[in-house]
Amino acid sequence: MEVPCRKTWSIHADLEIVNSICSEISQWSVEQNLQEHTFPIEILMREALNNAIIHGCQMNAAGNIQVELWCDATALWLKVNDGGAGFKWEDALRVEMASDDQENGRGLKLYQLYADQVEFNECGNQVTLTRLLKDKESSGRV
Amino acid sequence: MQPNPENQMEQIIRFYKPEGDITAAVVPMIRIELKNLIAEGVRDLVVDMSNTRVIDSSGIGLLVATHNSLQRLNGRLIIKNLSKDLMELLQAFRLDKHFNISGDPRLGAL
Numbered sequence: 001m002e003v004p005c006r007k008t009w010s011i012h013a014d015l016e017i018v019n020s021i022c023s024e025i026s027q028w029s030v031e032q033n034l035q036e037h038t039f040p041i042e043i044l045m046r047e048a049l050n051n052a053i054i055h056g057c058q059m060n061a062a063g064n065i066q067v068e069l070w071c072d073a074t075a076l077w078l079k080v081n082d083g084g085a086g087f088k089w090e091d092a093l094r095v096e097m098a099s100d101d102q103e104n105g106r107g108l109k110l111y112q113l114y115a116d117q118v119e120f121n122e123c124g125n126q127v128t129l130t131r132l133l134k135d136k137e138s139s140g141r142v
Numbered sequence: 143m144q145p146n147p148e149n150q151m152e153q154i155i156r157f158y159k160p161e162g163d164i165t166a167a168v169v170p171m172i173r174i175e176l177k178n179l180i181a182e183g184v185r186d187l188v189v190d191m192s193n194t195r196v197i198d199s200s201g202i203g204l205l206v207a208t209h210n211s212l213q214r215l216n217g218r219l220i221i222k223n224l225s226k227d228l229m230e231l232l233q234a235f236r237l238d239k240h241f242n243i244s245g246d247p248r249l250g251a252l
Contacts, residue, residue, distance in 0.1 A: 015165075015166050015167040016167055018165070018166070018167060019163075019165070019167060022196075039195075039196070039227040042196055043196065043198065043231075046165060046166075046196065046198045047198060047199060050165075050166045050198060050199070050200065053166075054166065097235070097236075098235070100206075100235075100236055100237065100239075100240040101206060101209075101210055101240070102206065103203040103204075103206050103207045103210075104199075104203055106199040106202055106203070106235060107199040109235070110198075110199055113231075113234050
């Protein structure tokens with residue numbers, strides 16, 4: 001893996017922008033020789049941005065979202081802040097897995113599936129997702 | 143006159159191949175297309191994922207909704223050509239047991 005890195009974006013709440021950021025991150029992860037993490041990193045980034053745009057900014061394109069990605073040799077972190085009202089994340093994280101025929105309710109589970117650590121700020125308008133780049137076997141995640 | 147089984151099959155089975163990923167930005171459009179197919183009488187819908195690398199939670203929701211709609215009409219959603227990553231994703235949500243994934247012997251040549 002190459003040197004530690006940091007990337008930041010400041011975007012409007014537009015779902016079309018999610019594709020361009022995710023393409024950029026996927027390409028970057030390949031350049032960093034992190035191919036085995038490309039799919040999980042993209043899923044995490046997509047869900048965090050989708051949640052920020054759809055729930056945090058309620059699809060209002062005037063909403064502003066701050067995105068940060070940084071990593072070192074051991075882990076990668078994604079932080080997304082939507083500046084919105086937040087939500088009761090403690091309750092949401094306690095909810096069981098969606099039933100098989102339920103359409104919604106899998107976004108936060110995707111965080112838990114592909115990240116080793118999921119942290120929200122107090123009001124819930126900022127999420128920080130940590131994915132370990134080593135010791136995958138011991139972490140139990142996908 | 144007896145209905146021709148081959149014509150009947152043509153009426154109810156349809157293949158649908160998304161052009162790319164099934165994510166929040168395109169789910170509303172794909173939802174309309176799939177609803178239209180069901181409204182036209184399609185009952186066995188085969189979704190070919192050859193061009194699909196990523197599905198987010200809204201895409202998973204769309205597949206579940208389509209599966210539910212077809213099941214209510216005694217139809218089936220059949221998913222084929224899933225990548226390893228996407229198969230693992232569906233398995234993590236137990237949806238590999240819920241959906242019909244191509245390769246299942248019960249589905250025959252589909």
